[in-house]
Amino acid sequence: MMRKTIFALIPLTLGYYFLAGAAAQASPSDDAEHNRRLVVDFYNAFFNKHQVAEASKVVDSSYKQHNPQVPDGKAPFVSFFTDYFKKNPDATSQILRSAVDGDLVWLHNHSKSGPDDRGRAIVNIFRVKDGKIVEHWDVIQAVPEQAANGNSMF
16 A cells, blocks of 8 residues: 555656756746846836836846946936936937846947937946846947948947
8 A cells, every 4th residue: 555655656746846847947047038128128218218217116226337427326327317318308229139147138239319329339238136227337339430341230
């Protein structure tokens, strides 16, 4: 009787471990995709729709900024771009591609202060922790009139 009970429990136990393992394996990529979506949604609302107050709800108060022109902290970040958007109401920053690696999200953007601006090619890197944007780096390059090659920056 004991032997039948043990053999009956083996499929249940294996099933449990299989499902638990599959859930554990799916979780990191689900978290990464959630982070990517959070940053993309934030970026579009903040930099394209200029919904600064609403979009910045996902920015942590201890936000760490690596762009030397923008101060650390959520409030200074919001203030900096509120002023920028007042001076540049037609500013946009189109996301051309995005990538994610765990808590880091990369965006490749074409940022313009208005329709007549050639713009800048920007790679933004955001770090996400507990559903909040906590850190940011960027690399910015002006779009030239002419390139030494036939390749687009985008």
